[in-house]
Amino acid sequence: MTIPENAWSKSSYSSNDDNCVEVAKLGDQAAVRDSKDPEGGYFKLPAAGWRGLIEQLRQA
Numbered sequence: 001m002t003i004p005e006n007a008w009s010k011s012s013y014s015s016n017d018d019n020c021v022e023v024a025k026l027g028d029q030a031a032v033r034d035s036k037d038p039e040g041g042y043f044k045l046p047a048a049g050w051r052g053l054i055e056q057l058r059q060a
Contacts, residue, residue: 003031003042010035023050 007024014020022038024031030050033042
């Protein structure tokens with residue numbers, strides 16, 4: 001599945017040197033990729049899984 005470039009977003013907390021991940025919303029899923037290597041692929045997880053990951057990171 002090809003995801004359009006304009007579907008990807010980067011966190012406002014990201015640094016200017018592209019050390020971050022990008023996320024695309026795909027209905028009830030989220031796709032995640034390395035911003036330094038956008039052609040290197042991505043992984044998908046349920047939207048609830050993405051929200052859970054973010055919540056865990058906030059608590060760390």
